Amino acid sequence: MFSKENELLARLQKGENLDAVFKDIYDKYYAYCFQCVNALVDDSDDVADVVQTVFITLFTEQYYKTSTSLVHLLKLMCRQRAINFLHKKKKEAEKLRAYQAYCGQHQLPHFSDQVFERMDDVVLHMPQKLRSVTEAYFNRFKYKQIAATLNINVHSVKQYVQKAINCIKTQIPSNETY
Numbered sequence: 001m002f003s004k005e006n007e008l009l010a011r012l013q014k015g016e017n018l019d020a021v022f023k024d025i026y027d028k029y030y031a032y033c034f035q036c037v038n039a040l041v042d043d044s045d046d047v048a049d050v051v052q053t054v055f056i057t058l059f060t061e062q063y064y065k066t067s068t069s070l071v072h073l074l075k076l077m078c079r080q081r082a083i084n085f086l087h088k089k090k091k092e093a094e095k096l097r098a099y100q101a102y103c104g105q106h107q108l109p110h111f112s113d114q115v116f117e118r119m120d121d122v123v124l125h126m127p128q129k130l131r132s133v134t135e136a137y138f139n140r141f142k143y144k145q146i147a148a149t150l151n152i153n154v155h156s157v158k159q160y161v162q163k164a165i166n167c168i169k170t171q172i173p174s175n176e177t178y
Contacts, residue, residue, distance in 0.1 A: 009067065009070045040079070130160055
């Protein structure tokens with residue numbers, strides 16, 4: 001295992017045929033990363049999302065350039081991304097509880113489901129590239145991650161996001177009542 005790991009790491013660091021190397025690493029280490037993350041995160045869909053983020057970050061941030069062990073790097077990244085995910089999930093749960101407590105004390109009109117349905121409809125009718133960028137942005141991917149995934153530059157991602165926001169604003173005016 002270590003000789004194959006060292007070979008993959010060396011090829012990666014040299015920049016040899018990166019697409020093939022990335023595919024080999026993904027194929028070889030996905031299950032290992034899944035196990036590492038699954039030790040901390042219970043839901044398998046969440047685990048898959050975290051592992052995907054690990055590989056996207058590995059390939060976009062190029063942490064491998066200074067690493068001496070691919071397995072240790074992946075394990076460290078899996079652990080850190082899982083912890084970050086759990087912290088984020090905890091914060092979201094706290095915000096939701098605070099919002100629910102606030103709503104329990106105040107009479108607020110409930111319109112969020114309708115707004116989200118309208119937004120989904122607007123996004124669904126966007127051109128494919130714009131829709132892909134918008135969905136990734138709404139799923140809280142960073143600009144760099146979106147650019148790497150869609151094979152476009154970061155500046156284009158920012159322009160697409162702004163265009164999507166403007167499109168949503170024109171389709172769903174803020175003075176509309178629900």
